Amino acid sequence: MEFTTNFTWVDWTIVTVYLLGTVAIGIYANRYIKDMADYIVAGRSLKSFASIATMLGSEIGLITVMYAAQKGFTGGLAALHIGLIAGAVCFLVGITGFIVVPLREAGVMTIPEFYAQRFSPGIRILGGLLLSIAGILNMGMFLKAGGIFVTALTGLNDPAAVNVVMAILISLVVLYTILGGMVSVVITDYIQFVVLSFGLLVSCVYAIRAVSWQGIITAVESVHGAAGFNPLDGDGFGVGYLIWMGFVAGLISCAVWPTAVMRACAAENTQVVKRLYTWSSIGFMTRFIIPQLLGLCALAYFHASNQGAVSVDNHDMTLAALPAFLGQILPVGVIGLIGAGMLAAFMSTHDSYLLCWSSVLVEDVIHPLAGGQWSNRMRLFMARTLILLIGIFLYVWSVWYPMRQDMLDYLAVSGAIYFTGAFAVLVFGIYWKRSSTMGAYLALLCGLLALLGLPPIQQLLGLTQEKLGFRLTEARVGLGTTTLAMVLMVAGSLLFPDSTPELQED
């Protein structure tokens, strides 16, 4: 891929200074860390706006911007339904406190810790293990997206140079996450939120000026036809995909996905939790819609400049469309600021995720297996070691794995290994007194079926459209696995009830 860009040494300077400044602040926060609660949930002392800023700072990252823009590019205006559904569901969670308020009331630091309170230590270990596997696989494509972003935005066309930049980025983020924990995550997320949100708004102004609304309509009509406007059209997204997105981009991403739930656990009280989700619904809606608007502008721009010849089938190219577009329309200086904001947001997402998966592995898998007698110092050491190991794995995976689907769909399927089972265990565990440990085991293990949504796995098992008679889409696999997990949770609970009814009354 060859890209032309306005990115100059001025922009490189801005990016370098900004990133180093962010890392310095993260390292400085190390002095505030004294125990595991400080490290993971900032001592549970976050108030409303800091909670919202840090939640959105993590959830509106470079990765979100890239995959949402890709969906706008490959799905047309109809892709905007994802943001609408996500915002509406998050708002409902804020109003009702569904799942998140009981979790905050339980006083847990992680979701598997709730499993132990409600079911058994074994469920906690299995849940933590599946969660970590899904989460780390989910992160597996982040570096690739970051690499494509840097390539397309800066015009660095040498793949070796991109790998070096990625290695530097992952090293920096691993360093300050290891040292600073949640306090550094909160501070840097706040900075990232401010820079990225205003950067996105400025980008929108430039993007809309570069194309026109009519240009977008013409491009969508030409490339996608009617399915590019109507999300219910079966040639495009269709009803199944809408339901799947309502579940994944809406309910799961705000109420079950651990990096979001950690913010609920870190909130000062349940009122703050409800306010956090009600306000964040705007963020959960716009984090899709604004990048998708930029993706639509990129579609219109390249449609016009290539005389209508735009392909939406090459996943790497469609992922690169947004940064390539920004690299061509933004002026010197502005591109550096926006690039710095995006890359800082990339690091912001990584720090939250690294912290989350490493703390789950330590607190919910390794520490309980080791007998639960470790000191704070030992647990902190183990969490920091795991962050380093996960960072190395991510680098290897992002170079090796062949991407054969839109990034949003990869993220949804890899995450589904965890959340299909976790959704059933959480909902029934919180709201159904008769749910049992055996039901929870079955529901969690059922989540592994979500792996069937990955094209390389389908190819490996010969699950082709010709053989099955239908296409095994991400939505079918995800919704099917979720339904089966809930059925197994109920059946397992009824057939194998827990022998200690007083536990269920808690």
Added chain:
Amino acid sequence: MHGWATFWAGVIIVSLAAFTVLAVVVTIGGWRDLLALLKHDSKPENPDRKSLVD
């Protein structure tokens, strides 16, 4: 298609406006909360902690 295009144009305008308001409110409110968090972390029962805002 014309009806859908108008609908999505409305969604985009509302989103841009809402996101602008959110960005301004959270930037100001978040700054105040962050200062409070750092002061909280330098409370007397943790005398070995330092405050970023001192």
